[in-house]
Amino acid sequence: MKLLKDILYGVGLNAVSGDTNVLINQVHFDSRQIGMDDVFVAIKGLQVDGHKFIAKAIDAGVKAVVCEVMPEMVINGITYIQVKDSQQALAVMAANFYDNPSKNLKLVGVTGTNGKTTISTLLYNLFKSAGYKVGLISTIKIMVDDKEFATTHTTPDSLTINKCLDLMSQAGVEFCFMEVSSHGLHQKRAEGLHFQGAVFTNLSHDHLDYHKTFAAYRDTKKLLFDGLTKTAFALTNLDDKNGAVMLQNTKAKKLSYSLKSMTDYRGQILERQLDGQLLKVDDNELWTKLIGDFNAYNILAIYAVAIELGLERLEVLRLISELQTVDGRFQYFVSKNKITAIVDYAHTPDALKNVLNTINTLRTGNEKVITVVGCGGDRDKSKRPVMGHIASEMSQQAIFTSDNPRTEEPATIIQEMEAGVEPQNTRKVLSIENRRQAIRTACKLAVANDIILVAGKGHETYQETNGVRTEFDDFKELKIALKEIEG
Template sequence: MYGVGISAVNGDTNVLVNQVHFDSRKVGMDDAFVAIKGLVTDGHKYIQNAIHQGAVAIVCDELPELIINGVTYVKVSNGNHALAIMASNYYGVPSKNLKLVGVTGTNGKTTVTSLLYSLFKKAGYKVGLISTIKILVDDTEYPTTHTTPDALTINTYLHKMTEVGVEYCFMEVSSHGIHQKRAEGLFFTGAIFTNLSHDHLDYHKTFAAYRDCKKELFDGLPKSAFALTNLDDKNGMVMLQNTKAKKRTYALKSFADYRAQILENQINGQLLKIDENELWSKLIGDFNAYNLVAIYAAADLLGLEKLEILRLISELENVDGRFQYFISKEKITAIVDYAHTPDALKNVLTTINTLRTGNENVITVVGCGGDRDKSKRPVMGHIASEMSNQVIFTADNPRSESPTAIIEEMEAGVEPQNAKKVLSIENRRQAIRTACKLAVPNDIILIAGKGHETYQETNGLRVDFDDYKEVKTALKG
């Protein structure tokens, strides 16, 4: 319990604990159970279940009315914080034994962490990755269900990394993860801020609360760490206000410590100038230029040689579901992208329209997830219809909500002059097939929102669904 704020203890503290759990169903003999107050359920309801299964120690925000002899109860001010510290301690504080870099922001987290993983692997290091797409312990891959996993999962994999000699780990740090204290007790070598735009207001309620939550990652950095921020984002310098870490900036438009310039942009890549050196990258668009200069800066701050970093960046491939594209036999370009926020959708469509000659049509298939921030739905509807020649609104993980109702909220953002461009097809497979039927040679189809996801979630049921496979099959047909 070292480092945990304890307000009361009932029972013997000289107790040997086997494992730590916050899911009572996983508790075994001589384990400790941490009761967490979650959004869906309260772990305090399951304290007796945990004891029945063999728990000898209970960590909780509130002591239960029924106290069992022989069980130690520890009252803490915040169960999430206690779990994170206990998880780190249980595994011997593994984050101290490698160089851990956290990446936060609305868009770009997965791309930046995944590309940093690839770059350092190419440089010959053993590397770890904790991302939305997957967890990698050097070459071994594990599935993931959250952008930032729970504290036990994080420390379990960090421990695995130290056991196999991993030197660097790159980790996505979401606002949910920060707010729920999942990253507490971790020792970061550095943190990167990508950008901030409209997202997760269903959870944080206000944009200021969302921004300040991201800022907490930088506020907690030690003097020995680096804090790297996007100077072109209006919230970039906010992240650095209270940090003790070494402050560094990157940008495309401002005078920053690390600056990139786009010299040429094509569908198969772009020519960049970084630190007065030119390089060709297979990743296209302004948003990827930001990602690449952030990667360059982070690698430099972690000690790699600058020219070697540039060489390695030129070898990097697109991340799954991030502007992932192919061109069919009929010369139709299909692009699959995770863009599920207004800003991300606008960035992708801006990039596509920059690459157009003007003779081809842009056909966008897009939806909005259920049980998430509703206020962005009309905004995304407006952006898609304004910036495309044809739009198909469809389902995107409706979860417990009605897909029809979600689509209607997107339609509310469409301007009258754009109404003729819009089709609404609830079935996502049918929407993608329709887009492919509408397309003629040289047209561009954008399928936005799900990216790397290989499922569609409706009313608690997940069925296999992969946008990239679906559009490839439809275009072949």
């Protein structure tokens, strides 16, 4: 148990009613998890206002309530803390409750539209291979050295983050690599964390349903860099037009990487093949199994972070050459019939374009590229016709299908994708709502040397419809379908 006044250290307080010199058992923002002697933080969410559950939390035995709006009736024996921003207060309180665990390890945050998972995961793998105890907080999973925990958000809530960082600290973890999403930054989930470094990958069309404007989306990403201290490093992709913006006003050591510009860390693609590519990094040649320009950028970021964290250059290059593809990120296999099947998480226009560019660069010209793609429901609708245009323009055959429709009608989503198809490409498009059937159709249409891309869901092992998740794995479905065809 901890004193409430200690948990509140660094929180901007508007008003206090009651005693802060009381012992608190746990901090919660979900009234369903409240127990005796806890503190309840009432948050105004997008769908639910936690202030409506203050009375329920008190009935469950809380000692204190943190809120933005004081209740009309206050109860004797309960401490009420009024703050300007409950989300920010929760993040600082979470860090204090777990004794600021991010100070005990070197935490690096990775932000940007694409590449966050790949960079974070591969940095984790690289440092593990180098013999260190390492932590990972990513879209796919949370790792406390060798122990794995499931995750449901790119950036978990601040209590989960600090609880995991505390477990890492107790386990002797030295480095932690963390995806930091725009949602997480906007909702203050990373407040109170001490970052040793931050990485910006790129910025393209995504999450405008949430942020409304591209400028707001960009500026939210920049918050990670604005909060860095002068002892940290800020690493940005200078080939992205928003890269330099991230470094404006940061107190951290400013660093950059690129394939096209003069930067601190510079790379060049020397040779491309379907099983890997040859890069030149800081005048050293490097063969990697990771394919595509986007992965060349990812490798440069990984290389730069490892160097900045004290690893030796040649050792880093050796370790990078041994890295394997992250699940669902240009993950591929070749069938007995010599059909190349690729699964990629590309769920934004820019990511889909990058993957198809990579595939088309590796083609000899005789193979068909068959792309199976959908768009998620209850998400940014404006990118749907753009995704439809890219898939139909850059493939010899495009099959539009269901992704995670959530509460929307799959047929409506597909129609919005079809709206982006230009007249000359309509003959190349099939619309098959059932994702399993769409994948099987792609496999039936393919012949030797053709390339099938199944995009949008990547590592996900489920499909979400009306709040229900059913088991579905693109990679497994591709293997089953191609095996059936091969007999």
